[in-house]
Amino acid sequence: MLRFVGKKAKNLIRNSCVLQRLSPFPFQSSSAFLSTFNNNPSSSSDSNSLMAHNYSQSPVTLDTINPKIKKCQYAVRGEIVTLAQNLQQELLQKPGSHPFDEIIYCNIGNPHSLGQQPITFFREVLALCDHPAILDKSETQGLFSADSIERAFQILDQIPSRATGAYSHSQGIKGLRDTIAAGIEVRDGFPANPNDIFLTDGASPAVHMMMQLLISSESDGIFCPIPQYPLYSASIALHGGTLVRYYLDEATGWGLEVSELKNQLEKARSQGTNVRALVVINPGNPTGQVLSEENQREIVEFCKKEGLVLLADEVYQENVYVPDKQFHSFKKVARGMGYGEKDISLVSFQSVSKGYYGECGKRGGYMEVTGFSPEIREQIYKVASVNLCSNISGQILASLVMSPPKVGDESYESYFAEKDGILTSMARRAKTLEAALNSLEGVTCNRAEGAMYLFPCIQLPQKAIKAAEAAHTAPDAFYCHKLLNATGVVVVPGSGFGQVPGTWHFRCTILPQEDRIPAIVERLTKFHKEFMDEFRD
Amino acid sequence: MLRFVGKKAKNLIRNSCVLQRLSPFPFQSSSAFLSTFNNNPSSSSDSNSLMAHNYSQSPVTLDTINPKIKKCQYAVRGEIVTLAQNLQQELLQKPGSHPFDEIIYCNIGNPHSLGQQPITFFREVLALCDHPAILDKSETQGLFSADSIERAFQILDQIPSRATGAYSHSQGIKGLRDTIAAGIEVRDGFPANPNDIFLTDGASPAVHMMMQLLISSESDGIFCPIPQYPLYSASIALHGGTLVRYYLDEATGWGLEVSELKNQLEKARSQGTNVRALVVINPGNPTGQVLSEENQREIVEFCKKEGLVLLADEVYQENVYVPDKQFHSFKKVARGMGYGEKDISLVSFQSVSKGYYGECGKRGGYMEVTGFSPEIREQIYKVASVNLCSNISGQILASLVMSPPKVGDESYESYFAEKDGILTSMARRAKTLEAALNSLEGVTCNRAEGAMYLFPCIQLPQKAIKAAEAAHTAPDAFYCHKLLNATGVVVVPGSGFGQVPGTWHFRCTILPQEDRIPAIVERLTKFHKEFMDEFRD
Known part of the structure; x- marks a missing residue:
């Protein structure tokens, strides 16, 4: 599935060399986004024939756009995510075509995409502000907490003309x-x-x-x-x-x-x-x-x-x-x-x-x-x-x-239970993943005191670094691509964030739901062992 | 209430002269936003003392920020709106302090702020997508139309993990x-x-x-x-x-x-x-x-x-x-x-x-x-x-x-009635305001075939132009400020949009609700007559 071939590979090397001098992000290249527009099997023929069009007459070319845009890179939604989306499509079309059933997106701090549930009180208030017409209906009392109804009234009173549809x-x-x-x-x-x-x-x-x-x-x-x-x-x-x-x-x-x-x-x-x-x-x-x-x-x-x-x-x-x-x-x-x-x-x-x-x-x-x-x-x-x-x-x-339910409010207990459940679970997940990463050969991982990420350092064997060079990619990206292809787990190479030259990392969120963590740890551990067995110097 | 005094006035003239050569927007000046931060009587003492602070040590000054930002102007939320907000505060604090009871914002295409109601079906679907937990509750059937529930289900099915709280x-x-x-x-x-x-x-x-x-x-x-x-x-x-x-x-x-x-x-x-x-x-x-x-x-x-x-x-x-x-x-x-x-x-x-x-x-x-x-x-x-x-x-x-209810859907009739009511009313309001403007001395107004605005041309008497010069403002802005102070109606001077040099316009939305239009026409007509009586050559 790795697509480091031909012209693209050349671009990657060139960009990698140039960027390694100029910036801390040696890996990202503008070709990271190339496959975004032709990776969807359901797109219309108009889309699929995009590539076939001749744009030589186009008034807009890479040479005539704002060069600042070309220079800008954003690893968190970069090439590895595009590759993951391609794999996801392939799994949909051909179940069983990869050694995993699903893609687990640990590349981005996007908790709800991995199953985290919204805080009920917040969503109640938002729904009521979206459709204030139901605020004084009797059925609403049965569906919404009393303090969410009260809060929605308070908020509407703060909005000129009570118009949630107006520019503020x-x-x-x-x-x-x-x-x-x-x-x-x-x-x-x-x-x-x-x-x-x-x-x-x-x-x-x-x-x-x-x-x-x-x-x-x-x-x-x-x-x-x-x-x-x-x-x-x-x-x-x-x-x-x-x-x-x-x-x-x-x-x-x-x-x-x-x-x-x-x-x-x-x-x-x-x-x-x-x-x-x-x-x-x-x-x-x-x-x-x-x-x-x-x-x-x-x-x-x-x-x-x-x-x-x-x-x-x-x-x-x-x-x-x-x-x-x-x-x-x-x-x-x-x-x-x-x-x-x-x-x-x-x-x-x-x-x-x-x-x-x-x-x-x-x-x-x-x-x-x-x-x-x-x-x-x-x-x-x-x-x-x-x-x-x-x-x-x-x-x-x-x-x-910035002003959640307070002690004594009807929603307080359920609000607190939801909040506490999420935060204590995040803390446990951080600890489990941190321990798992630290148990891997050549990997050291600082503790996640806060935020949503682990950023372990991997001591890659010289043989892996050479293999990455041969594949025209940065060594940490090489590792992350291999990890994705073997396990379906998406993490972002450290080069997307910057790191001390010669060190290699990746960023992994702590966000998969807790019942998934053991399987992720198992897959990660197995992959890492096989990777090291293949490349150990 | 006009505050064209001292240094500010000098800036206005300077900017006006420079801009008249460089751009079609001779009036706007950066001081348009000056009073934004000290026009609120409820702001804390911290805010009110802002002016008293000495920022001479500040690392950020007008000379060291991006000059493109200084150059940028946006008339629709410019000085006249700040003046209107000040008047609104004064009316709140001292009812009866002006010859009108309220400010009517005709400066911006913001229909809901002037009383237009949202389309029920749209808001139903939004509320259900905000709080999907209520989708299969029995009370929901009594509060929401069947097709809004169905549409919400459809939309949620299109969202990965049904997560409206996730980045897409x-x-x-x-x-x-x-x-x-x-x-x-x-x-x-x-x-x-x-x-x-x-x-x-x-x-x-x-x-x-x-x-x-x-x-x-x-x-x-x-x-x-x-x-x-x-x-x-x-x-x-x-x-x-x-x-x-x-x-x-x-x-x-x-x-x-x-x-x-x-x-x-x-x-x-x-x-x-x-x-x-x-x-x-x-x-x-x-x-x-x-x-x-x-x-x-x-x-x-x-x-x-x-x-x-x-x-x-x-x-x-x-x-x-x-x-x-x-x-x-x-x-x-x-x-x-x-x-x-x-x-x-x-x-x-x-x-x-x-x-x-x-x-x-x-x-x-x-x-x-x-x-x-x-x-x-x-x-x-x-x-x-x-x-x-x-x-x-x-x-x-x-x-x-882009995909509203269709004939046969439960919401279709109410949806169509709401839509048709709004659009035919807008058409009537456009016609009434257009006729009223065309009946004014020296004013010609093209027909509003579409959008939400009228852009009448005012032939200002030389005496008014001279008075504007003396007040260090553009003639159309002079007219709009006088209009605001006399009637509470906010419109935007044509110079904020650009116009053929020597012509003067203003932009007025057609959005006040229909029952307000006669009073607006009356106020506008009375003001214009008095203005012309004062300045007729």
Whole structure:
């Protein structure tokens, strides 16, 4: 099934060589998406004949499109996923054609796709806000909890004309921002201002908005952890900036050392890069570490001293699995140090896609923007206004996750049981997978303190590395492709996230449902043993 | 209430002068958004003290942000809306403080905000998909129509794992794209391919995606009608391209003359601009005309001959109010001329925000991308994948508007009555407002054949133009501000859309509910008479 042949292979090598010098992502190539449009057996003849058309007259060619788009890569939905989709089609058409019955997508933090159930209270409120006509019908009392009905009424009262079908204020409905700000205050113990909240269609558009604001040209740099979540590298590439790397220290559980920040900043500046902002992902993606408060204080101090905007990706704030660690928002840490509006520019990103809710399909999220002058905030508002507003269901859900049922509410017990069930199960799954990975020959895996991922390091034998070279692919991608073909398990090569040169990793989510974990561990263990038997030096 | 004083006024003049040379939008200035963050009386002290902070140490200033953002303007949510929001707050705090009781927002095509009700069937299906747990409860039969329950089951069956909370394929759920493609086939009588559909959070992100693809630098031009919907000028500015204007001919009901296209193209090319695409908005925004099929054929021929991508904004395809005009998609027209995939690159934009449904808050829409090579399509897919997917409720709604209830379905009669009620009422409102505007001294208004707007031309007396100059504002903005302050009616100055230099217009939606129209006409007529009495030469 591997398709590394001919021209495509040549492209892969070329891109791999070029990128290995320029970026931390040696594997991804633009051909990763090639088969997206012809892998579906049900597509019409019009589609299947696409390839046969002669587009030589087309006004749009690879040479005439925006080169920033060509440069942008996004591994999480890259080539390995396309290969997996092809396998899935083949399994549908020819059951039994592969040594597994199904594809298990561990490439992306998409909990509901793997069977996680939504939180009932949240969905009740969303359904009632979608169809308020049923709110005062008697049957509704039988179908919905009393507090979901009450909450839906409250929310509708906050919406001008009670119109969930209208564009809202471009930052989001004011009443929902009030609720979110109140939730942040409860979380942090420091004031939050609803006018600092910008509701967005998930965290990704918020990140893009900040990149668009901060990047004027290639000489503007954004400091990113390596390994990083490739949204950052993709967004920086799309906006034409420079990704400035700082490496997390795998030996100390993916520690973030300020000395490393200092060294890399100095180096970037000496090369003429104007570093504008520092991205910190806490809990870490793909690395799963939870920063200590002390470490966060150092980071805040560093940003303040060096004049960097702190872009805090805090979308996994509810996903902490170890008793010795706790999530602290960077705003809480900064305010606790006595730093206010004028001292530090800080943006915190939150999403409804993660946490125990995992509502990826709702595309809800917000950014809390503090420490920017009114002139700059009006520019951010203007960019938000060009897209009018984010989707109202996502806005409502963002308010719900920041203000869930409380003790005494009718839904509280079932809500708490659902939440606790998901989080404790995630913690168990993380532990089981971590232990399984650590038991494999040549594999070491740091503990998943938080987030939804494991990022094990594989010491690949030289023979495997040579085989990968011969197959014109990166060694970690070689391993992941073999794993997919043998087991149906989809993981993402570390090269998609960046890693210390010469080390190899992959990212695997902890999201398959618990009854599936033993089989996954068994398949993974068997595959790894066979792989090592084949390639052991 | 007008706040044209001091530094702000100077900025306005400066921007106005610069922009009058560079762009068709002489009025908009970046200070339009200034008061967004301090106009809310309920904001916390943290917010109110924003102005008092000293941001001199801030790493982000107007001089260090992306200049493309500063250049970008979006009149539809610009200064006049901020002024209106201020007035609304004042009315809340001090009822009776203005000569009107409420603000009527005619600045934006946002039907539900003015009382339009959602289509029941659509909302039923959305609510059931949000909370599928109630689908097989007996009470549900009493609350929801049988066909909405059936449709929800169908849609859930099309979603992998039936998970409406999961990220979907980055182009949108395949089954929903199948439904949309089938709807396009019924509409056009020509095949449509689900793999050509990209579902998006409304049409705006789709437009941005195409601009991002086509614009590499300032030398890339996008051909836009003048007047235009300012999403286009904003998006072109954000992506650093050049807006190349072609003027619609007001004298012939905003006719689109190919001779004008030829002249302007030649001129742009002689100035070194590489014109990549032609934007056509049909039915027109803000101009309301519906193109004839003959005219569309000329446009297709022109794009094919000149190697331009045809970007067809067809979001008002259901909004046609006159019996002598009909909507034809550009794809239908092109295919009817015998032009297929290889002959013309054509993108059609559709949205759930317009039509009779007007579901702006749902942020649903799609683009149908035809006539691009597989290599280019994979680049478009890659950009879509960086944002993972559009919101699932919006995706579902996009499938519903392209496949509403059919004769014989339980909901059909109520659905048809709701749809017909909205569209025939819109047609009546358009006619009434058009007649009222045409009856005003010095005002001429073309007929609203389609879309949701009227765009009357006002012959302003010299005395008014001089008064506007003295107030450091554009004459049409001067008129609109006076109108707002006298009546509470918000309309957008023509300068926000572009107009032939020396002519003045405003855009007014036809969306206030019918029982409000007589009062609006009365207020408008009274204001205009008084304005003319004050300024008549």
